[in-house]
Amino acid sequence: MVGCLAVSRRLRFARRLALLGLAFAAFWPALASAQQAHAVPLPREVIVTIDNFSFNPPELTVPPGTVVTWVNRDDIPHTVVAAGKSFRSRALDTDDRFSITFASVGDFVYFCSLHPHMTGTVKVRGAAEAPAAASRATGPAP
Numbered sequence: 600m601v602g603c604l605a606v607s608r609r610l611r612f613a614r615r616l617a618l619l620g621l622a623f624a625a626f627w628p629a630l631a632s633a634q635q636a637h638a639v640p641l642p643r644e645v646i647v648t649i650d651n652f653s654f655n656p657p658e659l660t661v662p663p664g665t666v667v668t669w670v671n672r673d674d675i676p677h678t679v680v681a682a683g684k685s686f687r688s689r690a691l692d693t694d695d696r697f698s699i700t701f702a703s704v705g706d707f708v709y710f711c712s713l714h715p716h717m718t719g720t721v722k723v724r725g726a727a728e729a730p731a732a733a734s735r736a737t738g739p740a741p
């Protein structure tokens with residue numbers, strides 16, 4: 600009887616281990632593709648967090664084709680609305696995200712329509728001016 604119990608316990612453990620393996624196998628491709636996405640230079644994604652009634656960073660400069668994603672880290676809803684009306688999010692609850700691909704060059708001033716004192720700017724500049732692209736092209740000397 601004791602032996603039987605031990606075997607069934609071991610079986611249960613093995614089953615749990617198998618389930619864990621399955622969960623990992625299901626998760627792994629997503630993880631791998633996420634890493635691949637970061638290896639691709641364009642389009643790249645920049646995160647702006649909404650924290651304590653402010654956009655962080657409040658101003659950023661990106662090359663054309665960049666995806667900017669706002670993430671609301673506050674406990675209350677916020678929106679992301681372009682001053683020029685070129686984009687407008689719904690009310691973002693805690694941890695909600697809103698993404699825009701900035702295809703063309705320009706300055707995009709935006710604000711929160713619920714708290715208009717919250718403002719930010721996305722400056723989209725030609726790829727040649729982007730410091731990240733320039734330093735990657737040059738690279739460190741061998």
Ligand SMILES: [Cu+2]
Pocket residue numbers: 676677678711712713714717
């Ligand atoms: Cu707000």
